[in-house]
Amino acid sequence: MRWSIDILSVLVLTRLTSLFPVCTFGDRIVPGKSLTPNQTIVSAGGTFALGFFTPGNSSKSFVGIWYNDISQQTVIWVANREYPLAQNPENSFTVGSDGNFVVFDGEGNAVWSSNVSTFNFAHNNTVGTLLDSGNLVLRVDNDENILWQSFDHLCDNFLPGMKMSLNKKTHLQTKITSWVDEENPQPGMFSYAIDHRGPLQTFIWRHNEPYCRSSVWDGGMYQVNLDSSGKYAAYLTAGVNGDDYYFSFSVSEDSFKLRFRLLPNGKVQLLEWRENGWFVMSEYPVIGCDFYGRCGPNAGCMQNGSSMKCECLTGFKPKNRKEWGLGNWSEGCVAQKVLQCGNGDVFLRFGGMKLPDNSIRFGNMISSECENACLQNCSCAAYAYGSSSAASKCLHWVGDLFDIVQNFTNGKDLFVRVHGSELGVFESSTDSDLMSFEVSSNETGRNKNKVLYVVAAIIVLILLLLLALLVFLWWRKKVVKQGLLRGSASRTTQTTDETYGVDIGRKTENDLLSFSYQSLLAATENFSESNKLGEGGFGPVYKLDILTLLQGILSGNQVIAIKRLSRKSNQGHEEFMNECKLIAKLQHRNLVRLLGCCFQQEEKLLVYEFLPNRSLDKFIFGTLIISLAKLFVLGWFNGNPSEQAKLDWSKRFQIIEGIAQGLLYLHKYSRLKVIHRDIKASNVLLDEALNPKISDFGMARIFGTNQTEASTDRVVGTFGYMSPEYALKGHFSEKSDVFSFGVLLLEIVSGKRNTGFYHDDGPQTLLQWAWELWREDRAVELTDPSIRETCCLHEVVKCVHLGLLCVQESALDRPTMASVVHLLGNDTRMLPSPREPGFVRIFKNSDSPQRFSCYSKNEVITSSLEAR
Incomplete structure (x- = not known):
């Protein structure tokens, strides 16, 4: 009985020592020193360790390299993956008599070797070193030349500093090979490598059959930034060096742990270590x-x-x-x-x-x-x-x-x-x-020569007809316009404002039509109430049928909207000309189109395309019925109000995507990098198909190509949509618009205003309510009750998740609009968890939402224009 207990104790001790090596001796291994199952080598910075390990419930033992400074054992390289060892305290890893790395089993048989065939050095003078990159290198002592390195013999992981390469002449390649399963590091059925048959592209192979293929690379050096958070830069680089094609992986900050891994099921995942686990940033392949x-x-x-x-x-x-x-x-x-x-x-x-x-x-x-x-x-x-x-x-x-x-x-x-x-x-x-x-x-x-002359003759004839048509249209437009202006001139004298470059009755320097004030006065019947669409913080907006009143000046447009800035409005000369010059240079399907302007003495007017469905807030905040009633009374609307009021989830998601596309264009793809500074529901107009168009650029600012942030002492915008750094300190950037977009996104999902949301004993803002529901895994309850039964719950949760990411208190934590657009159209299961939204802590310690005003020392201007 005593003998049985001793045997059991030995077996348990052997198992424990194989799982948790207890002795280390530096970052080097030299001839004459052997690494046994209870010993490890640790890199100089403590990042990686090398030793014997036993994966999961396996009975086999392997020599491998794993992360040493994280709580979860993560093996990134295995030496003897094709030749597993039985667990034995006599197993060893050393530099052998021929100068190679060697793994010996308990009986002294070599089961694996680095197998460098010819050395021109004394064999007993080679040393092995584990670097902080995870690379195990073999070289002559006191010599920097590397004779062998583990980075040339990839397993299932691809780390910063590694290269996946292919020699086009010899077809020698380094490739990644999956494990059989999570407890068996032997080579599995999947491999990932550069294809040797043609131009540079990568394949995931299942056995010898193609499983997944990358796009074809057309040559030259390129880099793809894998991180959009701004915390670090992670690059995947492709290039050619002589006959060698290669992909490499690099990270700007060593403190961030990133790796690619080929899973046993054939997927490639990009993983980042976060606190207590590996976070999946992306994976491929996923869909059909x-x-x-x-x-x-x-x-x-x-x-x-x-x-x-x-x-x-x-x-x-x-x-x-x-x-x-x-x-x-x-x-x-x-x-x-x-x-x-x-x-x-x-x-x-x-x-x-x-x-x-x-x-x-x-x-x-x-x-x-x-x-x-x-x-x-x-x-x-x-x-x-x-x-x-x-x-x-x-x-x-x-x-x-x-x-x-x-x-x-x-x-x-x-x-x-x-x-x-x-x-x-x-x-x-x-x-x-x-x-x-x-x-x-x-x-x-x-047939080419036979057809050539006929085609040429037809082209010449078409060009002549087009030229004649253009001359006729120019003449007709000039005659009609001169007649209209002569009619206007009979009432008043035209003037020119040289300060802003606006020539009344002609085109501005930005190629905008410049209307005379008298022509617009006549066309709107002296700004009659019957033509009035609504009124906002900057003044009233009027509808105008240009076919009957301004025929020939704006051909092809049936109806336009005229925004007349109130003399009491806070928008002065600067904001007015800013909006004129800015919108004239922006062309996108999700931005409202400015057709012309008028600036005469104290009168400032903007002429826009007419959007029949007015602003978004009329739909999502339950005020549409009142607005429709007003339209019926004034005779502006002849449609079915129930159809007009219907804004189901698919339309809401379409509007969210459209607004995001418009903001992405302003931030990244327009000729000017524009920060809007007043994104809100009333500044999003809807066309006849309920497609969104961002409007009101009076507060927008243009950034330089490399400019990321600016400051102001005069904070403008709308309470409830302003980001914390802007409202409290006057700092604004792309991330300020991202915050406003996040608020608007949550409003569209919930059908509730952020500023009008208040409970005596509960959340005091929409953001606080959304945050509490998210933390309690009840995000679906944020959905507007009118669409809850017909909406796509997966998309709703995705939108709430994205909205909370956009309204995080720190601007650095918020995604860019490029990331938002990408994530709206893709699976977001790997999104990071959001942090607490801005202003939540302020409202938690306040008796009412109004107390927020004591935190801002800046002048806040509220823009609430409802329509154009």
């Missing part, structure tokens, strides 16, 4: 179109949320219509007509595509050279070219086009060869399989 060749040849994959569908390219038809109709797309599509090769073939352009597999690189060419090279090869089915640095890279495809995805992130233009007769089909079709945007200008074959 991510997987290789889901639609077969010559068909594009289109993803719509969680569902996908396949459609043949224009000029192609399903190979097996019966199977295609049943959703079996594996056989793909075939050309509707056989290509003629030199007898009228044309190219159709498909934009935003993931380029097909099996491309052939033709070096540096301009677009026309790339196209001609494809035309001259009867086997060439498509071509693409992409600019990188000083040259363009030409790619060709022979045979079927495989693994195509439409609307792909950073997609390219793909030019597909089709029979010339498809050109007519494409031009007349309203339901083509995949949208192609243009036809290649070059046609080949024997």
Whole structure:
């Protein structure tokens, strides 16, 4: 019995020592010193450790490297993953007599070696060192030259400093290989590597079959920033060094732990260590179109949320219509007509595509050279070219086009060869399989010279007709406009304000139409109440039918809106001219369009496009019925009020996306970097289809290209939408607009105003209520009761999550609008948890919301204009 207890004790002790090595001796291992299962090597900074480990409930032992300074054991490299050891206290890891790293089993047999074949040095003078990057290196003592390193022999992890490489001549490559499962680090069925067959692209392979493919890289150096939080910069870099293609991974701050990992199920995850666990920042593949060749040849994959569908390219038809109709797309599509090769073939352009597999690189060419090279090869089915640095890279495809995805992130233009007769089909079709945007200008074959002269004659005739039409329209517009201005001049004398560059009756320096005050006075019947749409903080807004009153000046527009700034308004000359000059340079479908202006003495008027559904707040805050009643009384509205008042969840989500797109354009893609500073429901107008348009740019400010923040002593905006740093300190930036957008997003979801939300014994702002519901996992209860039964709960929770991220107290914690737009259209399960919203702590310690005013020493101007 005593003997049995001793044996059990030995077994337990052996198991514990294999799990938790208890002895360390620096960051080096030298000849004559062996690492046993109860010992570790720790890097100089304490970041990584090397030793024996036993994963999960496995009975096998491995030599590996893991993070040493976090609570969760995370193995990032394994030496003997193909040759697991039985647990034995006599197992060892050392620098052997030949100068290599060697793993010995308990009987002294070498089961793994670094296997550097030839050394030109004394074998007993080599040392191994574990670096703070996680790299185990072998070199001659006191020599910096590395003879062998673990970073050249990747396992399932890809860390900063590692390279995934491929030599195009020798086909030698470093690749990532998954574990069999979470408790077995032996090589699994999935591998991730650079493809050796053509231009640079990466594959996830399942055994030897393609499982998932990246986009084709067109050459040159590029970097992708993997972090959008602004806390650090994490870059994935692609490049070419001689015959070597490579991807590398780097992080600007060593204190942040990031890694890619190929999971046993074939997914690649980007992971970040946060406090007590690994946070999944992204993963791939996830949805249908991510997987290789889901639609077969010559068909594009289109993803719509969680569902996908396949459609043949224009000029192609399903190979097996019966199977295609049943959703079996594996056989793909075939050309509707056989290509003629030199007898009228044309190219159709498909934009935003993931380029097909099996491309052939033709070096540096301009677009026309790339196209001609494809035309001259009867086997060439498509071509693409992409600019990188000083040259363009030409790619060709022979045979079927495989693994195509439409609307792909950073997609390219793909030019597909089709029979010339498809050109007519494409031009007349309203339901083509995949949208192609243009036809290649070059046609080949024997008919080219015969058609050339006819086409040239037709083009010349069309140009002459267009020129004659333009001359006629210019003459007609000039005559009508001069007649109108002469009529106006009979009432008053036109003036010119040279200070602001506005020539009354002509065009401004920003190409805006400048109206005379008398013409607008006459057109609105002396600003009659019957033409009045509403009134806000800056003055009244009037509706005007320009076909009857200003015919010829604004052709093509049925109705316009005129904003007349009140003489008591806080918006003076500066704000007025700011709005004129600013909006004139901004063109986006989600921004209200400014048509013209009028500045005469003390009168300041803006002429906008008319948006029949007025402002968003009339719909989401329950005031629409009153507004509709007023419209009926004044005779402005003849539609069905129940239809007008209906704003279901799909429309609300569409409005949220539209507002986000408009703000992203202002912050990033417009010619000017613009901070709006007054985003709120009443400054979002809705067109006839309830598409949102951001308005009221009187308070907007233009930033320099590299400018990120500015300050002011005169705080302007609307209480409830201003960010803490702006309201309290006068600091504003892109993140100020992000805060306002977050408030507006939560208002759209809940149907409640942030400023009008108050309970005696409960939350005193909408933000505080949303925060409390989120912390209690009751975010769905924030939903407007009128849409709760018909809304998409997943989208609602996503919007509440994004809204709370946008209204976080610290500007650094808030996402950019680019991230918001991306996340609105994608899965957000990996989003970080939001921190406490701005002002919540203030209201927790206040008796009423009004006490907030004591925290701001700045002048606050409230903008509440309701319509244009």
